[in-house]
Amino acid sequence: MEYVIETQGLSKSFGSLQAVREVSLRVEPGETYGLLGPNGSGKTTLMRMLVGLVRPTRGTGGVLGEEIPPDRVLSRIGYMTQAGALYQELTVGENVAFFGALSGVTSKERIQEVIALVGLEDRAKSTVGTLSGGLKQRASLACALVHNPQLLILDEPTVGVDPQLRSIFWDHFRKLNQQGVTILVSSHVMDEAARCTRLGLMREGSLLAEGSPGELKSQAGTGDLEGAFLKIAGGSHA
C-alpha cells in the first residue's frame, strides 16, 4: 500500500516549546482523515510541515511519494487555512485564477466550474473585501480546489462558518472523496469528526489515538465521540 501521507517520528520544536512530538501518521488514498485536538495541540504545525512551510526538527515524512518539503508535488496539493488568505482587492474570479495559474491551471472553464462548485457564480466579479465571512471562506475553498489536487490539506476550514455552510462544505468534501481525493482535515467540531473515515486525536503535540469514529467510541467505552475524545485526551485539557 502506497500511503498518501506517511510520517515517522516527525517532531518540531520552537525554542523550548515542543509543538509536535514523534508523530507517525499514515493516510491512505481516498481517506478523509480528521485531526482532532484542542487549540495548541500541534495540528497546524503538523500540517504546515506536510506542505513544507515548516521544517521538522526531527523525523521524516513523505507526501504523495515525495519527501517533505514536498516542493515537486505542491501542484497536486490543495492547502487551505482558517484565515481566509485571499487578496481583498481582487475579485473572487481573480483570486481563483491567480492561485490556479500558480499551479498551472489557466483554463477559464475550470475557474468558472470551481466557482460554481462553491456556489459563488453570481459573486465571481465581486471584490473579496466586500464579501461576508462565509462567502470569503467559500472563495478560499475554491482557490484550494481550482487545480484539481489529489490531496487536500485543510486546517480548520470551517472555523467561523455557520452550520448550514459547514454542511455544504462537508458535502463537497464527500464528493471529492468519492472522486478519489484524499483529505487531511483538522477540526474541533464533533459532528465534523463523525464524517471522517478515520480520526487521529492529538494533545500537546502527540498523536494519542487513531481509528474510525466507531472504533474510538468503543475503545473509550462511550456512546458519543465527544465523550471518547474527552476520555482519551485526558478531559481537563479538551
Add this chain to the structure above:
Amino acid sequence: MPKTRTLTVAWRIITQIRRDHRTVGLIFIVPMVVIGLLGYIIRLPAEDINLAIVNEDQGFSSPLGMSFSLGDELVEALQESEDLVISEISESEAEENLKAGEIDAVLVFDEDFTQRVAEEQRIEFILLLEGSDPALNTRVQGTMSREFIEAVQRIEGLPGGPPPFKLEVETQYLYAGQNFDTLDSLAPVFIAFVAFFLIFLLTGVSFLRERAGGTLERLMATPVTRLEVVLGYMIGFGFFALIQSAVILLFVIYILGIHYVGNPALIFLVEALLTIGSVNLGIFLSTYAKNELQIVQFIPLVITPQVLLSGILVPVEEFPNWLQGLAYLMPLTYANQALKNVMLKGFDLYQIGWELAVLAGFALLMIFLSALTLRREVA
C-alpha cells in the same frame, strides 16, 4: 492570466494597485503637485531690495586740482540697477529706518573711501543689514555683490576717466549657467527620491499584508518559487515606478519647462535599478515590521538619511570628508548623480557607468537579503 508564474505575481500586484484609487493618486498625482508647488515657490520673482546709501566720501583731490569721488560714482552707477531701489540718507536716519523695516540694507562709504581704495588697490565697503532673517541676508548679500561688480564695471567706462584701480570679474558657466535655477537641479533628484520612497513604502506594506493576511503562506504552498515571487514583485512595482518617472519627467519638462538635455532611456535605466533595490529593501524590512505603522517607522531610519545625505539639499561635495563617506553609502546619492548628469549635462551610458554599477550592486545585495528572509518556511 499570464502564462508564467512570475508574470502572474506581477499581474496580481498591478491589478491590486490599479483597484486602489488612492494609491494610484499617491503614485501619479501627488509627485506632480509637490514638484509643481516647489517650482512655483522657487521661481517667485524676488522683490526689489530697498538700499539706503550713506555717502560720506570726501573723494580724492590731486595736487593738480583733479578731483574724483568713487562714492559718488558708485551711487550713480548703482542707481541704474533694476533690482535695487536706492535712497541716499544720513547715517543716523539709516539705522532707524533699518530697524523700522523700511529699508533692507544700508551701504556706507566713509569719508576716506576713495583715498583708501587708491592706496590699497581694493574696494572695501560696509553693508549694514537688519540681520534677523537669514533668507533676506543671503539674498541681499548675493544681489549686492553682483550689482556692485556691475556698478564698478560701469564706472570704468565713465567720461571722468578710469578709476585709480583695475577690477576684473569674469564668470563663465560650463553648462546652461545663469539660465539654470534651483528647480533644474532639483527635478532629477526629485524623480529618484519619489520613486525610491514610494516604491519602498508600497512594497513594504503590501508584503506585510501578504504575511499578515496569510496569503504568503498560501503562496508558498503552491509551486511558485521565492525567486518568482521576488521577480514578480519587481516587475509589478517597477511597472508603476517607470510610468511614474515618465509622468514626472513629462510634467517637469513640458509644464515646468526645466532644462533638459538627456536621453530618457538612461533615466529609465537608472530608475529601474533603483526600483529593484527599493522593492527588495521593502520586502526585506517588512520582515521586521508587525504592522503598517512599523513600516512607516522605517522612514526616519531608511529614507530621511538618504534625503539629507544624497545631495538633494546640499551637494555632497560640500560635505566634510566623514559625512561624504556616509553619503556614498546611500544608493540615492548615486541615482541623484547619475540622473543629474544625464538630464543636465547629457552624459551617456559610459559616463554614468560607475553610478549604474553601484546601483546594480545595491539591487543585487537587496535581492539577496530579501530572498534570505523569504524562505518557504514562513514560520
